[in-house]
Amino acid sequence: MSNNDNKIEDKIKLKVYRENRGQNSKSYYDSFEVPYKRWTTVLDALLYVKGYIDPSLAIRYSCRMASCGSCGMKINGIPRLACYTKISELETSTIECEPLGNFPIIRDLVTDFSLFYKHHKNIQPYIQSTESVETAAEEKTYSYNQSPQDVDKYLQFSYCIKCGLCYSACPTVGTDLRFPGPQALAQLYRYFADTRDESKNRLNIVDDRHGIWRCHFAGSCSKVCPKGVDPALGIQLLRSYMLGVSKNNKKQAEKIEVNLD
Amino acid sequence: MEIQRVLKESQIMKIHYITGIAAIFVVAIHIMMRLVVPFESSLNYDYIIANYKNIFYVLILESILVLISVHGFNGIRVILLELRQNTAWEKVITVITISSMIALIAYGTRTIILANGL
Ligand code: SF4
Ligand code: FES
Numbered sequence: 351m352s353n354n355d356n357k358i359e360d361k362i363k364l365k366v367y368r369e370n371r372g373q374n375s376k377s378y379y380d381s382f383e384v385p386y387k388r389w390t391t392v393l394d395a396l397l398y399v400k401g402y403i404d405p406s407l408a409i410r411y412s413c414r415m416a417s418c419g420s421c422g423m424k425i426n427g428i429p430r431l432a433c434y435t436k437i438s439e440l441e442t443s444t445i446e447c448e449p450l451g452n453f454p455i456i457r458d459l460v461t462d463f464s465l466f467y468k469h470h471k472n473i474q475p476y477i478q479s480t481e482s483v484e485t486a487a488e489e490k491t492y493s494y495n496q497s498p499q500d501v502d503k504y505l506q507f508s509y510c511i512k513c514g515l516c517y518s519a520c521p522t523v524g525t526d527l528r529f530p531g532p533q534a535l536a537q538l539y540r541y542f543a544d545t546r547d548e549s550k551n552r553l554n555i556v557d558d559r560h561g562i563w564r565c566h567f568a569g570s571c572s573k574v575c576p577k578g579v580d581p582a583l584g585i586q587l588l589r590s591y592m593l594g595v596s597k598n599n600k601k602q603a604e605k606i607e608v609n610l611d
Numbered sequence: 612m613e614i615q616r617v618l619k620e621s622q623i624m625k626i627h628y629i630t631g632i633a634a635i636f637v638v639a640i641h642i643m644m645r646l647v648v649p650f651e652s653s654l655n656y657d658y659i660i661a662n663y664k665n666i667f668y669v670l671i672l673e674s675i676l677v678l679i680s681v682h683g684f685n686g687i688r689v690i691l692l693e694l695r696q697n698t699a700w701e702k703v704i705t706v707i708t709i710s711s712m713i714a715l716i717a718y719g720t721r722t723i724i725l726a727n728g729l
Contacts, residue, residue, distance in 0.1 A: 526693045554619075559692055559701060563624045592621045593628070 362386050362437050364395055366407065367448040370457050379446075380404070386437045392445060393421050393432035396459075408458035416576055419513030423459045424448040429515040429574045450518035465527065466514050469534040473556065475541060478549040495606050500545045507540035507584055509577040516571035516581050528560035532571035532581035535562055539584035542591075553592055562588060623685065630682040637675050644668065663726035676719040684712040 361383050369377035382403050384395045393411055400407045409432070411421040416434040425435050426446050437445065453461035516532040517523055523531045530538075538556060541547050556562040562585060571581040590596040618626075644662075645653045652658055662668045688708040692701060 522693070526696060528696045557619050557621045559620055560696065561620060563620050564689070564693065593625055 360386055362395065363444040364399060365444055365446045366396070366399070366458070367446075368407075368458050369449075369455055371455055372457065380407075388436075388438050390437050391433050392423075392425055392430075392435045392437060392440075392447065395437060395445070396432060396447065408456075408460045410460045417511060419511035422450050422513045422515050422518065424450060424518070429518040431513060431515070431576050434576050450514060452518045452520065452523045453514065461514075463514060466517055466531065466533070467512075469530040470512065470537060473530065473534045473538040473541075474549065474552065475537050477541060477544060477547045478552075479546060480548055491607070493606055494546045496545055503545075504540045504543040506579055507536050507543075507581075510537060510540075510579050511577055513576065515574045515576060516579075519570040519574045521568050521570065522564050522566055526560055526564060529564050530556055530561065532565075532585065535565070535588065536571075536579060536581035536584035539588050542588065553588070556588075557592065562592070565589075627682060627685050627689075630678045630685075634675065634678040634682055637671055637678060641671055641675060644671070660726060663723065664728070669723055669727055672723055673720065676723070677716055680712045680715050680719075684708045684715075 364382045364384055366380050366382065367377065368380050369375065382399045384398050386395060391414075393409075393414060396407065396409050397411075400409065409421070409423075411433060412418040413420075414433045416431050419431075421432040422429060423432055424430075424447070425432065426440060426442060427448075429450055432447070447459060449455045449459050449461045453463065453466065456462050510533060512533065514533065516536075520529075520532050522529045535556060538552060541549070542552050565582075565585050567582060567586070569582045572579075572583065575581065587596070648658065663672075685708070688704055691704045691708075694700075
């Protein structure tokens with residue numbers, strides 16, 4: 351065990367953005383000194399502040415393990431998950447926590463995701479099939495036969511936890527709120543590339559003035575994604591389909607009967 | 612009639628990319644034709660008028676005019692679209708960019724025709 355592990359009382363300065371839209375108050379930064387250990391995350395530090403120093407601090411979190419996507423915020427200027435960012439890895443003496451950019455602020459570090467979810471919902475994020483398959487008639491159960499290669503086409507995109515970090519980092523969203531944003535576009539690719547999906551209309555949803563063509567390919571979305579999704583890649587793949595550069599040779603998944611006995 | 616109703620955004624962008632790539636080739640030919648004579652004499656009045664009489668050169672100039680105008684004005688439309696998001700603004704910039712594009716192509720073509728002495 352190193353000396354570092356024995357040190358209990360290392361302290362870090364947290365500089366936290368404060369604002370309450372409801373009361374039309376002016377924004378300001380609060381500073382807190384927080385003890386930390388090698389494994390303390392920024393979310394732990396913020397919860398320490400909430401628990402022991404200032405209970406009025408507003409933060410949103412749930413799983414504390416980079417699964418629910420609720421604790422996104424700008425940490426030292428970069429959109430990150432607070433529960434997935436260790437203080438010791440940041441290597442700065444002051445840590446600045448601000449709400450995610452491109453989202454309206456509700457209070458302190460809590461932002462409004464309504465428009466983000468609206469864009470997500472708009473791309474019809476579900477498999478569309480002409481038949482109901484998994485629970486079909488005659489008490490038979492059906493399943494779709496997908497090869498590992500078919501799954502690979504969309505797998506990384508299905509890891510999205512809707513944390514909004516990519517949306518926050520996107521420069522086009524910053525100027526055009528009707529642009530669906532990297533998350534929605536990557537999800538559109540996820541369902542488009544899925545062999546179980548039979549939708550013919552999916553691409554038309556984003557083929558308009560404020561749609562997929564407004565991506566500048568800054569690539570910041572892929573840089574900040576905590577789940578290894580590459581939304582910029584999804585957008586470029588969709589575009590190449592729409593331009594006819596790559597052929598849509600998607601074979602529909604084979605429907606097979608599953609015997610549960 | 613609204614251009615968006617006539618062409619889908621993907622079709623407009625296809626035209627945008629094709630005109631952009633094609634413009635690189637014709638501008639390269641145009642520059643190379645300037646370089647076959649010493650640069651100063653390439654700007655000589657008589658030389659330029661002689662060029663305008665060359666049908667191959669005229670075709671290059673006309674295609675540069677059309678390709679750059681279509682690509683450039685659509686580029687401006689795309690940039691302006693991002694500034695505001697309301698239908699009135701979108702209609703205005705679509706009309707302005709398309710009419711400017713047509714006006715520039717018409718004026719440039721007129722110049723080429725006059726210089727050619729057709
Ligand atoms: S693509 Fe990545 S950054 Fe964007 S919402 Fe999904 S998980 Fe978050
Ligand atoms: S608390 Fe769930 S992702 Fe951070």
